[in-house]
Amino acid sequence: MLKQSELFGEHVAEHHAIPQAYPGAERIDNGEFGNNRFDQIYRTPDGRYVVVEAKGSARASLGERTSYRGNRVQQGTREYFETILHQMSKRSKTKNDPVEAELASNLRAALKEGKVDYVLVKADATPDGRYAGYKKYQFDI
Structure with missing residues (x-):
């Protein structure tokens, strides 16, 4: 069930939330x-980046992890x-993936320039599991 919820959140973000909030984003x-x-990561027609954390439930909480500095941080x-x-x-070096290296570099530069929207999309479903809508939240980074 967890994987289905994750896929539902991804689908809602890609096919509903982002096209409505960021028309033309690729x-x-x-x-x-x-x-x-x-x-998910998008580029808008005006050159901004939209980075998405997608959740398959309106009740889903944000994830946590150990940061590169060694302390606990939240999405x-x-x-x-x-x-x-x-x-x-790190992954781009391990996998010799210049595309991912470039994307990481571009995101880092855009972050410094204030050209990143970091958003949370929480899917909302009807009791039978069908799409009912979503809520989009903007993180302040």
């Missing part, structure tokens, strides 16, 4: 799932964001 991540990565914080960038750079 998904630029590789679509892989797992730890040490953002759920939606600047240190969490920087920790994922660190992991992206």
Whole structure:
């Protein structure tokens, strides 16, 4: 059930929340799932980046992890964001992936320039599990 909820949240973010909130935004991540990565990354027509944490339930809580500095951080914080960038750079070296290295570098530069929207999308479902809507929250990083 957990994987289905995760997939539902991803679907709602990609097909409903982002197109409505950021018309014309293009998904630029590789679509892989797992730890040490953002759920989704988009580029808007005006050059901003939209980084999404997608949840499959309106009741889902934010995740936590150990940061690259060694302390606990929660999704939606600047240190969490920087920790994922660190992991992206590390993974790009391990996998010899210049595309991911460039994406991490571009996100780091955009963050410094204030050109990143870091958002949480929480899917809302009807009792039978069908799409009912979503809520989008903007993190202040």
